[in-house]
Amino acid sequence: MAEKITAYRFDCLADTLSQMNRETCTIFAGGTDIMVLHKHRRGVPPKIPMPMVFIDHLSELKQVYQNNDDLHIGACCTYSELLENPLIPFALKQAMKTIAAPAIRNRGTLGGNICNASPAGDTLPLLYVYNAKLLLRSVNGERLVEIRDFVQGPRRVQRLHNELLTEIILPSVWKEDAYVIFEKVGNRHADAIAKVSFAGFIRIRKDRIDDIRLAFGAVGPTILRSVDMEKKLLGKMIPLADSDIAAIVADFAKMIRPIDDQRSTAVYRKTVALNLLRYFLSLKSS
């Protein structure tokens, strides 16, 4: 006989949070990571160890709005929804377009990508360079966490069992006046998990670097970003001197320590990551 599982689907966020406070549940947004994580044999439904709570239909988690200069994105917005939304920054849309195929983009959510915390998650490098803040809610209230503090390692995030990620906030996203790029290297342009990815953010004032942020995906257990390295570039004249580019690439070469896995080799990942960095730093120099 098929095993029974308990699943909850409440009409509102408050009831969902109350249930999560009573018992530990598996949060099910789009389910595109969960179903793979718990997959069983072919033809056999996944075995999910805890009661499930569905959240993807909750309207409180599907809003996208501007608050002063900040952009608030509901955790349960799917990629397909966000791709249609004029408030979403171009670079973030570029990253979302590279995710899987339309069927997965119709189900997968931004909140799910963050909470799954894969180092190859395609939205993460950009969210790091946007200094994204995450709003977590529980019956006890809410708190804001920086994305780099929230993500601890693959599938490990700093979340209490009764908390839900409700919003992703991109601070001052319209005021930044920055040039932002996302690059993903995979086996093909679509429907491929990243072998390595890179996000770069640069703002130039009076021919000098006023702000720069650099983040690498799939080269370590979490997204790699080093504020110390970025500080070394602040105030430098554009175009950057070759020696400055070489120095920062050499510094990152010491920090980037990828692994071999079924998708790529450590040597390839490191070489490509450094090439992407060199490309970004010289892009603005030409």
Ligand SMILES: Cc1cc2nc3c(=O)[nH]c(=O)nc-3n(C[C@H](O)[C@H](O)[C@H](O)COP(=O)(O)OP(=O)(O)OC[C@H]3O[C@@H](n4cnc5c(N)ncnc54)[C@H](O)[C@@H]3O)c2cc1C
């Ligand atoms: C065929 C296929 C191709 C894929 N290709 C890509 C790709 O190219 N790039 C990429 O980055 N990813 C890819 N993915 C992974 C996946 O689609 C994304 O990570 C997606 O964003 C996950 O969102 P979800 O809503 O489906 O998450 P779910 O599977 O519902 O949840 C993922 C995890 O996050 C938790 N969670 C979800 N929402 C919340 C919340 N609001 N608060 C707290 N915890 C929460 C869940 O409990 C679970 O642990 C692929 C997956 C598949 C199956």
